[in-house]
Amino acid sequence: MITLKGITWDHARGFDPLIAASELYFKEKGIQVEWNKRSLTNFGDQSLEELSKQFDLIIMDHPHVGVAEASQCLLPLNDLVAANTLNELKNASAGPSFESYHYHGKQWALPIDAAMQCASYRADLMGSDRLPNTWEEVFTLAKTLATKKLYIGMALCPTDCLCSFLSLTAGLGSAIRENNELLVEPSIGLKALTMLRSMRDAFHPKALDCNPIALYDHMSEENDIAYSPMAFCYTNYSRAGFRKNILKFHTAPEINNVVLGGAGIAITSSCKHVQEAANYAAWICTDEIQSSIYVNAQGQPGNKIAWENKEANEITSDFFTNTLPSLTNAYVRPRYQGWPKFQTFLGETIHDYLVQDTAPALVLEKLQAAYSDSYLIEKNKKNK
Numbered sequence: 001m002i003t004l005k006g007i008t009w010d011h012a013r014g015f016d017p018l019i020a021a022s023e024l025y026f027k028e029k030g031i032q033v034e035w036n037k038r039s040l041t042n043f044g045d046q047s048l049e050e051l052s053k054q055f056d057l058i059i060m061d062h063p064h065v066g067v068a069e070a071s072q073c074l075l076p077l078n079d080l081v082a083a084n085t086l087n088e089l090k091n092a093s094a095g096p097s098f099e100s101y102h103y104h105g106k107q108w109a110l111p112i113d114a115a116m117q118c119a120s121y122r123a124d125l126m127g128s129d130r131l132p133n134t135w136e137e138v139f140t141l142a143k144t145l146a147t148k149k150l151y152i153g154m155a156l157c158p159t160d161c162l163c164s165f166l167s168l169t170a171g172l173g174s175a176i177r178e179n180n181e182l183l184v185e186p187s188i189g190l191k192a193l194t195m196l197r198s199m200r201d202a203f204h205p206k207a208l209d210c211n212p213i214a215l216y217d218h219m220s221e222e223n224d225i226a227y228s229p230m231a232f233c234y235t236n237y238s239r240a241g242f243r244k245n246i247l248k249f250h251t252a253p254e255i256n257n258v259v260l261g262g263a264g265i266a267i268t269s270s271c272k273h274v275q276e277a278a279n280y281a282a283w284i285c286t287d288e289i290q291s292s293i294y295v296n297a298q299g300q301p302g303n304k305i306a307w308e309n310k311e312a313n314e315i316t317s318d319f320f321t322n323t324l325p326s327l328t329n330a331y332v333r334p335r336y337q338g339w340p341k342f343q344t345f346l347g348e349t350i351h352d353y354l355v356q357d358t359a360p361a362l363v364l365e366k367l368q369a370a371y372s373d374s375y376l377i378e379k380n381k382k383n384k
Contacts, residue, residue, distance in 0.1 A: 002030075003033075003034060004031065004033045004277050005034050005056050006035045006055055006058065006059070007038060007055045007059065008038075008059040009038055011234075011236075012298040013113070013235065013298055016297045017299030018035045019297070020293050021289060024289075029279075048060065052071075056273065057280070060263065061263065061264075062260070063335050064340055065103040065108040068266070073268060074108055074266045074267060077106075077281070085282050089110055089282070093302065094324075095260065095327040095329075096330060097114045097302045099332070100262075100264075108264070109264025110281050110282065111262060111264055111303075112281075112285055112302050113263040115260075115263075117164070118230070118231075118251060118252045118258065119131065119229050120216065120219065120248065121228070121247065121250065122219060122227075122245060125226035125227075126226050126227060129145070131250055133254070134253055135254065138253055145227070151224055151226070152204065152228060153219055153228040154199050154230070155207070155212045155214070155215045155228075158347035158351040159347050160212065161196070161354065165346070166331065168192035168196070169188055172191060176334065182368065189364045193363060193364070196350065196353075196354060197353075197357075204225055206218070208351065215228060216234055217243065220242075220245045220247055221244050229253050232261045233261075234300070235249075235316050236300075239317075242298075249319050258330055258331060259330065260331060260332050260333070267281065290302070291306040291309045295312045307324055308324075349366060349367060
């Protein structure tokens with residue numbers, strides 16, 4: 001019997017649908033797929049090269065495709081999945097999810113899961129207060145909620161600091177793109193940093209310690225956060241019975257250019273059953289599987305057909321319908337080889353700025369220098 005080993009991340013959204021789908025796949029195909037899990041932090045930061053030596057399949061984050069290309073730790077899927085199948089998956093992609101794994105002419109993963117930063121709220125706590133459409137309205141809402149001893153929540157741990165900074169700069173008109181000479185237009189960078197500091201001061205005091213899971217766990221179990229304007233979405237919290245209270249999700253303020261999240265399924269170069277792994281990856285990303293067993297088992301599909309599925313929206317308080325505009329217009333992070341290391345530095349630097357009240361101009365100067373240095377590996381390669 002053929003057994004494939006995979007690694008995903010430790011949350012119901014990242015683990016449960018893979019287990020359910022793999023059980024069905026074994027019944028249909030007689031191929032066993034075993035899934036292990038790692039923390040959400042390691043999902044964003046852990047070395048693909050190390051993981052690729054241990055597993056056949058990896059659930060990965062799209063900013064790492066440049067590392068995959070340079071290290072050859074993953075196999076491009078163009079020669080393993082039929083062209084018409086790839087085209088079907090591309091056409092069914094939720095937002096830019098499929099394209100986010102396409103780099104330098106190769107497809108490095110298939111979008112198994114789609115996400116982006118968006119708003120969330122407790123309908124019972126919001127009451128008659130209107131959902132804000134602009135950042136000005138967000139800060140006005142913070143003052144209104146404060147009169148009721150309620151807060152706006154935000155995920156501002158280092159990883160989410162960097163993503164919110166990217167969303168803000170992109171929304172303000174200076175998206176951080178690959179091969180930019182400047183990381184960001186200075187005036188816009190300063191404005192984004194100032195907005196983050198305003199969030200720190202006006203929002204829930206635990207924001208600096210929160211990732212999205214910690215934020216949503218708090219929002220759904222406690223009764224002091226009514227609204228969050230921008231954090232990576234998790235459909236699980238919109239489902240009855242997942243936590244004490246249901247969260248509803250909505251488009252982020254000003255909707256466009258929030259950071260794309262989600263996950264792709266990739267095949268490692270150490271995989272001994274390459275074609276079987278490719279067949280499984282393509283199968284689990286199909287309309288049929290994503291719209292049924294995958295979404296029913298706490299999954300957040302990478303397939304647009306599943307996002308538009310009536311039953312999927314019925315079990316998630318219209319999570320997919322309400323957030324799709326933000327996903328459709330999401331911003332894709334750079335994916336060159338030096339980006340993952342730089343984005344870690346970016347998050348840590350912005351977090352330090354929020355904790356220590358560093359001068360924003362000095363922060364931008366430090367980030368610009370590190371951004372320029374992040375291209376040195378590739379520049380040195382080209383010069384050899």
